Amino acid sequence: MNEETLKIPQATAKRLPLYYRFIQNLHNAGKQRVSSAELSEAVKVDSATIRRDFSYFGALGKKGYGYNVNYLLSFFRKTLDQDEVTKVALIGVGNLGTAFLNYNFLKNNNTKIEIAFDIDKNKVGKKIGQVHIYDLSELQSRLIEENISIAILTVPAEVAQSITDSILETSIKGILNFTPARLNVPSSIRVHHIDLAVELQALVYFLKHYPNDTENSQDETN
Numbered sequence: 736m737n738e739e740t741l742k743i744p745q746a747t748a749k750r751l752p753l754y755y756r757f758i759q760n761l762h763n764a765g766k767q768r769v770s771s772a773e774l775s776e777a778v779k780v781d782s783a784t785i786r787r788d789f790s791y792f793g794a795l796g797k798k799g800y801g802y803n804v805n806y807l808l809s810f811f812r813k814t815l816d817q818d819e820v821t822k823v824a825l826i827g828v829g830n831l832g833t834a835f836l837n838y839n840f841l842k843n844n845n846t847k848i849e850i851a852f853d854i855d856k857n858k859v860g861k862k863i864g865q866v867h868i869y870d871l872s873e874l875q876s877r878l879i880e881e882n883i884s885i886a887i888l889t890v891p892a893e894v895a896q897s898i899t900d901s902i903l904e905t906s907i908k909g910i911l912n913f914t915p916a917r918l919n920v921p922s923s924i925r926v927h928h929i930d931l932a933v934e935l936q937a938l939v940y941f942l943k944h945y946p947n948d949t950e951n952s953q954d955e956t957n
């Protein structure tokens with residue numbers, strides 16, 4: 736994201752790609768304008784939150800008119816750096832990694848897995864979709880050469896920290912960690928953890944303790 740968006744709350748920042756996706760859908764469907772109530776229904780975020788989120792960027796909507804779809808689209812495209820492709824590497828081409836390579840974020844214009852790594856000799860040298868799988872010994876040199884800024888970690892938890900340590904001195908600025916390992920990194924590197932087991936447990940907890948909380952029945956902030 737560019738500098739203008741650096742000071743917005745993190746929860747708002749995390750909702751931006753969600754807004755962008757739905758605004759793209761509205762644009763593709765030929766819609767010219769959208770009210771915060773319609774947007775709220777589509778993205779399942781309450782309209783007060785949408786108005787507050789949008790207010791961080793100045794007055795984007797007009798009372799009684801709603802938001803101009805083209806304006807929002809170009810605004811979010813610019814804010815989310817959609818015109819600039821962020822190169823991603825995937826480390827660990829097992830069950831989860833293979834699924835990501837097949838999916839390869841085709842709906843996102845600005846992120847693409849460019850390269851993958853594994854230690855398994857049966858996988859190294861092959862391609863999944865457009866993505867080549869290289870031996871782990873080539874990790875640092877290829878990350879630097881291709882100027883890759885994000886690494887997705889889908890390796891066994893035991894090796895997650897050592898792989899992380901080995902990419903600290905490369906072009907990597909962010910790590911999307913799917914392993915259950917908690918990673919130690921310097922503050923110059925950002926780590927986002929995605930743990931299905933934790934999410935499932937949280938869902939079970941909310942079902943049990945907040946069965947009637949229909950106001951907040953969608954969690955889009957993580």
Ligand SMILES: NC(=O)c1ccc[n+]([C@@H]2O[C@H](COP(=O)([O-])OP(=O)(O)OC[C@H]3O[C@@H](n4cnc5c(N)ncnc54)[C@H](O)[C@@H]3O)[C@@H](O)[C@H]2O)c1
Nearest residue numbers: 827828829830831853854889890891892913914929930931
């Ligand atoms: N976050 C989630 O929701 C979620 C869900 C399922 C699995 N996981 C985690 O994701 C990771 C991968 O799971 P999986 O089911 O795909 O496992 P997997 O065993 O199918 O795949 C792991 C891959 O990593 C490779 N590998 C092993 N050591 C390596 C190293 N040092 N460098 C590079 N590659 C190496 C293996 O050869 C294999 O291809 C695990 O840590 C697992 O706990 C997370």
